[in-house]
Amino acid sequence: MKARRDVFQAIADPTRRAIIGLLAGQTLTLNTVAENFRMSQPAVSKHMRILTECGLVVVVKHGRQRHCTARLTALEEVAKWAEQYRVFWNSRLDTLQNLLNKNE
């Protein structure tokens, strides 16, 4: 289950996050995905490769088309990482004012 590419780096790009949003809940052809962006199809193809390399998307050949499906299990790692700090951002100590005072 080892991803060759870091999922944090994969979701760093807004276009790729948008692709994930598009694919959540529905399988789409690469072309259909590309139609949703103002960039060339090869550009989208590259993004898709990065998403597949970290396991966020699975692409299945289907005739001359590529069926892209999001595999969002890979996002659990991200959620867990961020969640571990929830206790900090929930505490009232995390206000900007507090930080500034604390450094006095």
Next chain:
Amino acid sequence: MKARRDVFQAIADPTRRAIIGLLAGQTLTLNTVAENFRMSQPAVSKHMRILTECGLVVVVKHGRQRHCTARLTALEEVAKWAEQYRVFWNSRLDTLQNLLNKNE
């Protein structure tokens, strides 16, 4: 409260995620942070700048030192974004086997 830099891009780098881990719960000097990494002080300084630009860290001048404090509220955006897909990765539809079948 708009960050000039994207928090998703900020956490894409493993060093910066490590810095966040270091600063969670404790304020440290820039130098102290730098001692935890095998890279030059200016390199850490650059990372810190990126972290402050997206609001993940607040740096306060204190004499000749810089006191760095994590401000993890900025991570809520990440957690929320990932969380919205939990329903997908929790469903049994998200197994690899299922994806492959679905594309038949």
Next chain:
DNA sequence: ACTTTAGTAAACCATTCGGTTTTGTATTTA
């Protein structure tokens, strides 16, 4: 059979990234 469609591959490009070293500048300390 020919043409269109869906996609990959390759070459290219400007910009950003992540690091370095070197230098400069306040601020402490001795």
Next chain:
DNA sequence: TAAATACAAAACCGAATGGTTTACTAAAGT
């Protein structure tokens, strides 16, 4: 006051990013 400390700034560098265009290939329609 001189030396050490804690940083920032700048110049530089190779590699990665995100995009392009221009072939090329394979599958589907006509």
